[in-house]
Amino acid sequence: MQLIVTNGKKQLKDNNFRIPANKEQKFLFEECVETDKIIIKNKQIKYIPNTGWIELTVGVLEKDGEYHSLNPSITVVEGEVLSLEEKFQGGTGINITPPDKTIIPNADNAIKLIKEKIELSSKLMGIKNYARVDIFFNILTNELIIIEPNSLPGLTASTVFFQQAIKEIPSIMPLQIIETIIQNKIEDNSGLNMAFTAKGIVRICGGKLLSGAENIKINNFSKDTRTIKYDDMYAAIKGDNFNGNQFAEKAMRKGAVGAIVDEDIAQNVLDKYEDRVIIKVENTIKALQDLAKYKRDKYNIPVIAVTGSVGKTSTKDMIASVLSAKYDVLKTEGNLNNEIGLPLTLLKLNNHTAVVVEMGMNHFGEIHKLTNIAKPTIAVITNIGTSHIGNLGSRENILKAKLEILDGLSKQGKVFVNNDNDLLHKFYIENKEYNIITCGINEESDFFGYDINLNEKSSNYAVNINNTRRNISVPIGGKHYIYNSLIAVAIGNTLRVDIKDIIQRIEKCELTKMRMNVQTVKNNILLINDTYNASYESMKYAIEYLGNIENRNKIAVLGDMGELGEFSIGLHRKVGEEVFKNGIDILITVGRDAKYIAERLKELKNNQNNIYQCENADDAIHILNNILQEDDAVLVKGSRMMKLERIIDRSFIY
Numbered sequence: 001m002q003l004i005v006t007n008g009k010k011q012l013k014d015n016n017f018r019i020p021a022n023k024e025q026k027f028l029f030e031e032c033v034e035t036d037k038i039i040i041k042n043k044q045i046k047y048i049p050n051t052g053w054i055e056l057t058v059g060v061l062e063k064d065g066e067y068h069s070l071n072p073s074i075t076v077v078e079g080e081v082l083s084l085e086e087k088f089q090g091g092t093g094i095n096i097t098p099p100d101k102t103i104i105p106n107a108d109n110a111i112k113l114i115k116e117k118i119e120l121s122s123k124l125m126g127i128k129n130y131a132r133v134d135i136f137f138n139i140l141t142n143e144l145i146i147i148e149p150n151s152l153p154g155l156t157a158s159t160v161f162f163q164q165a166i167k168e169i170p171s172i173m174p175l176q177i178i179e180t181i182i183q184n185k186i187e188d189n190s191g192l193n194m195a196f197t198a199k200g201i202v203r204i205c206g207g208k209l210l211s212g213a214e215n216i217k218i219n220n221f222s223k224d225t226r227t228i229k230y231d232d233m234y235a236a237i238k239g240d241n242f243n244g245n246q247f248a249e250k251a252m253r254k255g256a257v258g259a260i261v262d263e264d265i266a267q268n269v270l271d272k273y274e275d276r277v278i279i280k281v282e283n284t285i286k287a288l289q290d291l292a293k294y295k296r297d298k299y300n301i302p303v304i305a306v307t308g309s310v311g312k313t314s315t316k317d318m319i320a321s322v323l324s325a326k327y328d329v330l331k332t333e334g335n336l337n338n339e340i341g342l343p344l345t346l347l348k349l350n351n352h353t354a355v356v357v358e359m360g361m362n363h364f365g366e367i368h369k370l371t372n373i374a375k376p377t378i379a380v381i382t383n384i385g386t387s388h389i390g391n392l393g394s395r396e397n398i399l400k401a402k403l404e405i406l407d408g409l410s411k412q413g414k415v416f417v418n419n420d421n422d423l424l425h426k427f428y429i430e431n432k433e434y435n436i437i438t439c440g441i442n443e444e445s446d447f448f449g450y451d452i453n454l455n456e457k458s459s460n461y462a463v464n465i466n467n468t469r470r471n472i473s474v475p476i477g478g479k480h481y482i483y484n485s486l487i488a489v490a491i492g493n494t495l496r497v498d499i500k501d502i503i504q505r506i507e508k509c510e511l512t513k514m515r516m517n518v519q520t521v522k523n524n525i526l527l528i529n530d531t532y533n534a535s536y537e538s539m540k541y542a543i544e545y546l547g548n549i550e551n552r553n554k555i556a557v558l559g560d561m562g563e564l565g566e567f568s569i570g571l572h573r574k575v576g577e578e579v580f581k582n583g584i585d586i587l588i589t590v591g592r593d594a595k596y597i598a599e600r601l602k603e604l605k606n607n608q609n610n611i612y613q614c615e616n617a618d619d620a621i622h623i624l625n626n627i628l629q630e631d632d633a634v635l636v637k638g639s640r641m642m643k644l645e646r647i648i649d650r651s652f653i654y
Contacts, residue, residue, distance in 0.1 A: 056114070065300040120351060210265060228255075231256070245262065292342070292344075292346040302377050321505045326495070331355070375408050376408060376410070377410045416491060441461070526633040528546065543556060560590070572595075621646075
């Protein structure tokens with residue numbers, strides 16, 4: 001017995017059925033139909049005897065590329081037996097949901113599994129607006145066979161799924177349909193939870209397979225032999241001070257499924273690991289980028305890309321926290337926001353339904369490359385400051401570099417900006433062709449924060465959402481985190497996250513480590529660990545936060561700010577002005593350029609009291625040991641190159 005698919009309609013062919021006049025599209029259907037009768041147990045479920053298979057229908061809604069499936073429905077008939085002819089030529093059924101738990105073991109889990117797979121496969125099928133998807137589900141094994149999508153009258157149905165299958169393989173078993181299409185047509189990477197194959201990687205990257213079978217599957221990628229896991233694919237990255245190709249053998253010794261390299265591999269290594277997938281490409285970094293771009297293109301889901309001079313990581317964390325109330329979110333881990341980190345993040349796409357990625361840059365063209373890999377549906381620019389001004393020459397050029405994020409933005413994409421930033425406000429005023437959503441606390445904005453209350457370890461404000469006042473609590477102090485949370489609130493609202501969930505997820509958000517990590521430690525000292533990085537703007541925000549703390553002796557330990565070039569002296573001196581303006585009691589500077597912070601403060605105070613200049617972190621630790629007192633508030637902040645976390649890790653503060 002065979003299933004015939006033609007023009008989006010489905011029939012069974014046997015001796016009693018008429019054959020459609022148009023061209024037949026045939027699929028073997030032997031596993032599911034072993035009799036010419038479908039038995040109705042308890043007058044509820046169409047059940048194929050002795051197999052565990054039942055037939056279900058799932059409604060799928062599509063809007064703006066997002067898919068939502070309804071609960072699976074089971075056809076209920078009035079009689080005990082429905083012939084195949086009756087079933088496929090109309091029948092007398094009505095739909096009931098959810099499935100009967102007396103028939104389907106663990107029905108709730110089955111429903112969840114079915115809905116997840118249907119939503120993911122709907123993207124592959126290209127379903128638009130609405131479709132009913134017919135499936136067979138095995139209540140014994142949880143196997144799922146997707147038969148076809150059927151449209152409602154006047155709406156678009158897609159038979160792409162089956163047209164591709166027929167084109168590639170004229171006759172195919174239902175249980176093999178999805179896997180074969182993906183492997184042969186879409187290289188194991190359709191947006192479903194499928195792996196790359198060695199053959200697919202070679203084709204996508206233009207590489208050469210040196211060893212291993214073409215059909216070996218690769219699920220995960222790693223560039224670090226210290227953290228690589230069993231069955232990961234090792235990507236050998238070359239840098240200024242290291243060559244990952246030299247560690248390919250080590251990676252396979254630790255269980256890697258293989259390696260992508262851009263140098264020759266010794267023959268004895270190839271012989272030793274002949275069962276592993278070893279692929280040589282022209283450039284491993286570009287290969288990762290090509291694979292990530294290929295994979296991202298298979299997902300029709302919201303992708304939010306975040307850039308800006310400061311606040312990228314915390315804004316990303318808040319957005320991901322808010323969206324996780326509705327979506328299965330993949331986000332950039334830590335600070336993996338460059339030409340290597342972003343592809344590695346996207347290659348982790350699995351059954352995710354939303355992505356939040358961070359995009360950093362040092363020079364022109366870098367964000368252009370990243371955004372054309374990630375293809376965001378939403379772009380975020382947190383602010384334009386002076387980070388990397390030594391490379392780019394002016395804030396206007398920094399704006400130009402950040403705006404490269406729009407190069408990969410979808411045509412219907414939205415741009416969320418900090419409207420209180422002077423250059424972004426100007427961009428908003430002058431570029432009405434973009435769909436720009438503004439957030440701010442000074443300039444009139446789409447999402448405007450007011451009634452602001454700043455505390456030691458939190459901030460509170462109000463914002464009007466859909467003409468209703470909502471009170472937001474941010475679990476981190478500092479005005480700058482109000483901007484970040486406003487953007488997260490705005491994006492959550494845009495993607496239809498329930499407002500109660502938005503408020504709750506902001507309140508419970510956890511930030512990446514070493515970013516305004518405020519905690520009370522020994523002797524009731526308030527420690528502000530903001531050691532991950534520093535620019536003039538982030539220094540200014542952190543010093544303002546410290547200055548607003550009441551009833552504590554305020555100590556700032558400040559290190560060099562990097563990549564400022566000819567602007568370095570002037571910007572460090574401006575930080576000294578912020579220290580003076582915010583009434584910081586004790587200043588300790590660490591590094592060659594940070595001394596200009598101290599010099600400017602001395603000029604403004606007209607004395608050197610409580611100002612210490614250190615060449616390294618060890619000197620700063622020694623000073624802290626001698627001056628710290630109970631109830632002090634201590635800010636530690638500097639650029640990544642300064643590694644000022646050593647002051648926290650090795651001092652007596654803990």
